[in-house]
Amino acid sequence: MSAPTAQVVDDQDFAHVRDQVREFVRDAVVPREREIADTDTIPEDLRAAAADMGLFGYALPQEYGGLGLVITQDVELAFEFGYTALSFRSLFGTNNGIAGQVLVGYGTDEQKKTWLEPMAEGRCIASFALTEPEAGSDPSGMRATARWTGDGWVIDGQKRYITNAPLSDLLVTFAKVRGVPESEGRIAVFLVPTTTAGVIIGPKDQKMGQAGATSSEVTFDGVHVGPEALVSGEVDTGFRAAMSVLARGRVHISALAMGLAQRALDESVAYSAVNRQGGVPTGERQLVQAMLAEQASLVMAGKACAREAAARYLDGSDRRIGPSAAKLFCTESAGRVADLAVQVHGGAGYMREMPVERLYRDVRLLRLYEGTSEIQKLIVGRELMRAAS
Known part of the structure; x- marks a missing residue:
């Protein structure tokens, strides 16, 4: 099964959606950061x-009750979500992204009917349970297992840093198959309600930034699920599903990073226009202008990069190099823009009451999750050499 690619919301309708989101983010969420x-x-x-x-x-x-936006439209909304506390987007990000897209692209008709409508309505929050203590950006080291018992599966293992787990109703869970000789050791993916016996949600993680976003460890202790929990009904789906949704998610994160970078730039310009040193606005100083110019250039380049990666993902021409290159460039660039924002603010930028102090801490995570910057470099380099061979 493959994810739908046909655009179902026309440009005019989408512009209305984007404008509503922009207004809500800036008028309702930003004041409550x-x-x-x-x-x-x-x-x-x-x-x-x-x-x-x-x-x-x-x-x-x-x-199934969703809006049906495609990745190029998703990117435009991500620019808006990134403008405020990233934890706001995190609340519904897994439903639309890495957890929800597993169901959209690989779920059976019955699995979609059961879960996608409550997810779209916000009655169900889904989490993507892939990362483990010994398996982060590279899932090949996964230790969690799913053992076939003849009438279902028994899942054992531990997951770490699972976004929204303390709030979650459904865990989209990856595990290595046991008890199926022809697929022994392959990665499968299962739909596990958090109310299932043996599912243990750990305490909420305490993080450097992104306050308001919840994550925690999840332990599976002899968790029994029926055959219907196996996504697509095939044990070989897991690795392919994980790589597919992570690539799509990297495009989204690229745009999210640029939304944050735009906020950091706007805060820098606004502060430089009113902050005075020696009776002169600091924005009139050439060294400050140089920092603003670097920020603006990175924001423009990053947005173009995210849009290009989304367009190529949508038409199927590049779902490997583009997402990884975009995530690498956009998240690293957003980190630079946030760092410059603190510098433009001087000592004030280090104070908790200033938005740029939060942006500086929030942006750091973007270079880690859904594949670190180092993993993105490996993917891009490997794919370039593969194309040349």
């Missing part, structure tokens, strides 16, 4: 509003 940081949670009214707007299912098919 301090509240999100202080409480380390997304206020319930913002969650409800996001659900009402369809944000829990904007990238899920319309037939």
